[in-house]
Amino acid sequence: MDALVRRLYPLCRSITGDGVRQTLAVIDDLIPLTVHEVPTGTQVLDWTVPKEWNIRDAYVADATGRRVIDFRESNLHVVGYSVPVRTTMPLAELREHLHTLPDQPDLVPYRTSYYQPTWGFCLAQNVLDALPDGDYEVVVDSTLADGSLTYGEHVVRGQVDQEVIVSCHVCHPSLANDNLAGVAVAVQLARSLVNPYYTYRFIFAPGTIGAITWLARNAAVVEQVRHGLVLACAGDPGPLTYKRSRRGDAEIDRVLAHVLRDRPHEMRDFSPYGYDERQYCSPGYNLGVGSLTRTPYAGYPEYHTSGDNPDFVSPEAMVDTLAVCREAFAVLDRNRTFVNLSPYGEPQLGRRGLYDSLGGRSDAKDAQLAMLWVLNLSDGWHSLLDIAERAGLPFTAVVAAADALRAADLLKEA
């Protein structure tokens, strides 16, 4: 995952353009992607696909021709979607187009202006402070033209058509935690799924407009979506944070609470600010989609700055995020609701070889306890996860009990 982050880091992504295409091509090397191109001007829900933006070069140079701000050093230096410009202006006038972080004077901020045609440069406050007055040459060698918005999908077919979506935004340029770490975890997660119950769909799309485009073009798929996870900021050193879906008690919310229970973590209620859960959880869809991050949206000083580079994310953190995702999907995939076929009194487990023959002991075995719990609560209303939570037993023990009881014809699916 670390290698993938470092490979994707230099590409100049935005909400459209070749940076996204190159990113999807790299992912496609690891998991096959279906790549979609949606033409400029296409109406998607309340939005319109914008012109495609590409950039070859950009700089601000002083009177000696020295580049004092240089896109070739970092693509963060140019405001995303800057319109082409080639001019010379005094520093005083140029300042209106310069963005800095006065409180973090060594860092370059990340700024965009997708829907308001303008241009700008981002730089460290310290660099700006050191610029002498005088005229500067300003060049943004970009194009804004009819083209398309690009996103990719990878689908792992399951036993049923009902879907779990995993969504990562791929529109940020050189920012590692936000969201190359999320992409890297999603790729490994996709590779780890073997014959799952649900169909899992991984969506790599630009933030906001990309998720909106996907939703607009996939009404039939949306009908099949049962659960989902927005993956972002998956590699910073902070503990995991799960942000509940708008529903607040969707199955994915309960699964993550169960899986995170014994790890350092933070649970947050839904808010309509953050990543693409904003779209999946808009009231018309209201999908059971939560968001898993380590330190969440805007919660760390390096957020949306040049400080969010590949050294800020760690392989250990990504491995930990991946482990939680895998565990959560293992629970989700096995969580089912059953009906006890022998609901009057306890069935005689002993004659079915499911219960110790020696009575009187006080140390009941977990496997037997789990069977009693599954039998008692399998009334068509309690899922295996409900039972695990109520019994205080590991989910895997409850699944094993359900398997044994099903094999003995004592349970059927609700």
Add this chain to the structure above:
Amino acid sequence: MDALVRRLYPLCRSITGDGVRQTLAVIDDLIPLTVHEVPTGTQVLDWTVPKEWNIRDAYVADATGRRVIDFRESNLHVVGYSVPVRTTMPLAELREHLHTLPDQPDLVPYRTSYYQPTWGFCLAQNVLDALPDGDYEVVVDSTLADGSLTYGEHVVRGQVDQEVIVSCHVCHPSLANDNLAGVAVAVQLARSLVNPYYTYRFIFAPGTIGAITWLARNAAVVEQVRHGLVLACAGDPGPLTYKRSRRGDAEIDRVLAHVLRDRPHEMRDFSPYGYDERQYCSPGYNLGVGSLTRTPYAGYPEYHTSGDNPDFVSPEAMVDTLAVCREAFAVLDRNRTFVNLSPYGEPQLGRRGLYDSLGGRSDAKDAQLAMLWVLNLSDGWHSLLDIAERAGLPFTAVVAAADALRAADLLKEA
């Protein structure tokens, strides 16, 4: 408000009679009142309007003719609804008609006997203790005769016929906090309402029988009542206390919780003891009517004694009570439920001028956050107050967001 309290203080109010009429006349000087007279004998719900009681004079005089208990000094000295009496009796016999507070020997208690014909005097224990044995002349120059029960209403018409009622009892004689302070706050509150959404009805009626009479005669209005507040004990030095309606989660209960959140206050569950919320919250009506006081019913030593005089209430306390009422009604009046007309994904606020064009910043503005919250939760189930509570935003910010979104045709009323 302090002046009004002091002006009303000397009047000898009871559940009927000229004291109530004089009180309503003083209020009518400040806000126009419709005054109703309901004849003795009228059946009102389970009750009957009693005979009207008036009193000219009352005293107990010693053998020298000196008045040792004198109605002219304080109307608390006579038990309310005392029947006329003119006799002489020894102290031993008189004692059965005397009421004191042995634990508060300097204070005169307030006592009534509306429905059991008797007479009595109230006095300080210390005064009683100093009375020598011997014969005393006893005079109650009162009348109990067919007449009427009097109450007043002031209505501020709103944009809709649905009503908010504010109810104050006006049956207590010279007691300042209970309830001249409540009357004074209600009068100022009425004067402060300008073109409200709801129709606000202020009811000045004697306790219990007055509220019952109002309810009995206003079946059609009761159908329109959506919210209400019983105002009492509004001027003592204690912190505000809100007693929830019987429903416990009526909108008025949630509004007061919201408004009081950042002030010292106490929340109490409904109990069927206190002021006229007892009637409005009887199970047949079960109105969303709470009760706002400072120190509540029977909660301060001066309660129902001569210690509850105009010096016990402070202008500052009444101003504070008034401020909370005004804030609460401002929330109530603006609290509405909307439906997001663009519920699939977020609508593009930027092209409507409602969203910053510069992206990437982490300091989202409250106004934008409020719009996202309103859009996300406006599904016909969440009111603006629900949204403010859930978002942790000021109610006013949420209202402003809703106004902006309505102006942009993104919301309609549910």
Add this chain to the structure above:
Amino acid sequence: MDALVRRLYPLCRSITGDGVRQTLAVIDDLIPLTVHEVPTGTQVLDWTVPKEWNIRDAYVADATGRRVIDFRESNLHVVGYSVPVRTTMPLAELREHLHTLPDQPDLVPYRTSYYQPTWGFCLAQNVLDALPDGDYEVVVDSTLADGSLTYGEHVVRGQVDQEVIVSCHVCHPSLANDNLAGVAVAVQLARSLVNPYYTYRFIFAPGTIGAITWLARNAAVVEQVRHGLVLACAGDPGPLTYKRSRRGDAEIDRVLAHVLRDRPHEMRDFSPYGYDERQYCSPGYNLGVGSLTRTPYAGYPEYHTSGDNPDFVSPEAMVDTLAVCREAFAVLDRNRTFVNLSPYGEPQLGRRGLYDSLGGRSDAKDAQLAMLWVLNLSDGWHSLLDIAERAGLPFTAVVAAADALRAADLLKEA
């Protein structure tokens, strides 16, 4: 109760056989029992009534003929349902049939093998450790033959056919707390019921198979069961523990919470492990049956060992358990839901002699408060117990208020 425990203690009970019959005969001396015999081979729900087990003698003797393990000393020494055996074998081979408690080396464990034909002895670890190698004579003089399963019932007819069941397991041999103490409390409880509202049915049956047999043969009675209590471990020195029914908020659960509130106690959620609440609360029945114990199932070191002898239980503890049962049934029996027949405003209690005529006092009497609470909450939804809990008043005060209001035609049963 202590005498009953000591009288029943020596009997060798099991899930069938003469020990149960003798036990029921002793109980029948105190409260008349209907004793049922259900033949071996009868299908009961998912189970089959097993062969009847009886035992005359059993021992392990050393080469000198000395009994080193002797059933005549304690019936715990033989594994319940041991098949007959008469043989000699070396200690090494015998060990496979010996059960000890290595962590409690002085105590004899209680073990059974009802459904797996085998034989075995239980002894103290210290005794086992002292046995020299060599051959031992092994005798179990038992019979396993067609016969019947025996259980007894005592019914106290009430004013209605709806039933409360009290269930005690009577299958354990010489164990005092588990469950002779429960039996003793149940017997006294039955004797204390005088003209109850509900019909109370006391079930004395072997654990699991006995409760299952009762359920299988009493489908019509089960339809009438409204509440129930499984009584066990009723005499140990620990505080009372109430384990809720599977429903969690059944009326019996709320009654026990109310009654235990002011005593040291522990509340536990339902779990499908313990005593016969397992059967009554299986999902097909889901009866409102909780379990009252002192220290619960498997919660004390003496549990299912020879340490659970008559000295382990105390008369004081049984008296305390009985008192709580009686109080709980008094609440259950009087808990009813009413409708206020004068629900609009408060009815005029004064003219009905239910309210003080002297007004203005702040010390409202509990009886009047209770009437106001009953009137206010009697809307057909709140039971008297609900009202007592909400009002913070004793249940008896609320019952008295309801009685007075019914006498005044202000309430009717819902």
